[in-house]
Amino acid sequence: DTGVSQDPRHKITKRGQNVTFRCDPISEHNRLYWYRQTLGQGPEFLTYFQNEAQLEKSRLLSDRFSAERPKGSFSTLEIQRTEQGDSAMYLCASSYKETQYFGPGTRLLVL
Amino acid sequence: AQSVTQLGSHVSVSEGALVLLRCNYSSSVPPYLFWYVQYPNQGLQLLLKYTSAATLVKGINGFEAEFKKSETSFHLTKPSAHMSDAAEYFCAVSEWETSGSRLTFGEGTQLTVNP
Numbered sequence: 001d002t003g004v005s006q007d008p009r010h011k012i013t014k015r016g017q018n019v020t021f022r023c024d025p026i027s028e029h030n031r032l033y034w035y036r037q038t039l040g041q042g043p044e045f046l047t048y049f050q051n052e053a054q055l056e057k058s059r060l061l062s063d064r065f066s067a068e069r070p071k072g073s074f075s076t077l078e079i080q081r082t083e084q085g086d087s088a089m090y091l092c093a094s095s096y097k098e099t100q101y102f103g104p105g106t107r108l109l110v111l
Numbered sequence: 112a113q114s115v116t117q118l119g120s121h122v123s124v125s126e127g128a129l130v131l132l133r134c135n136y137s138s139s140v141p142p143y144l145f146w147y148v149q150y151p152n153q154g155l156q157l158l159l160k161y162t163s164a165a166t167l168v169k170g171i172n173g174f175e176a177e178f179k180k181s182e183t184s185f186h187l188t189k190p191s192a193h194m195s196d197a198a199e200y201f202c203a204v205s206e207w208e209t210s211g212s213r214l215t216f217g218e219g220t221q222l223t224v225n226p
Contacts, residue, residue: 004154006154033213040218040219041219042115042219043201044216045212045213048213055212098160099145099157102147102155102156103154104153104154105152105153
């Protein structure tokens with residue numbers, strides 16, 4: 001059990017560019033979550049997968065955001081046409097039941 | 112809808128003193144409650160959880176929390192603070208038995224430990 005991993009750990013991009021983040025959950029976990037955390041705030045829920053099915057999406061997840069978990073294992077979160085307001089830490093978590101375990105996060109800076 | 116309020120965005124204690132971080136929740140169903148700790152530029156680490164069993168929950172690093180339904184509270188305590196406890200602490204609620212999904216977090220409490 002190596003824990004939840006995320007790649008990259010840091011990303012700097014220019015406004016208008018597309019970015020993609022990857023999350024690898026703990027291997028036996030069937031549930032995978034994405035959260036966004038801005039400075040000085042608690043994490044906010046974005047979306048949730050059970051196996052490959054995306055079961056819930058937050059209103060925070062605008063049409064520029066898309067998440068996939070094609071084979072029920074790793075997941076990707078893509079942000080198209082990035083805006084400065086997208087600058088945040090993007091956290092991934094996985095679970096088998098009620099307890100979610102978090103990865104180290106990807107910190108995005110949009111210039 | 113579920114929500115969490117953490118009273119006090121910053122708490123400062125002396126090394127060896129009692130740590131008390133406050134959390135109040137709102138939930139339409141019996142909640143599951145969690146405390147996580149976050150060190151700078153890192154993800155969240157689970158400290159402890161309440162999942163409808165014992166109301167006094169013990170976690171890692173000497174922390175514990177007590178679920179009080181009548182007060183809708185789940186305050187985090189540690190008898191004696193250590194310098195390594197300095198971090199940000201988040202309380203979170205889940206309506207696991209109904210929605211089974213999202214955690215709703217409070218805004219966090221930054222704990223400073225003074226020598």
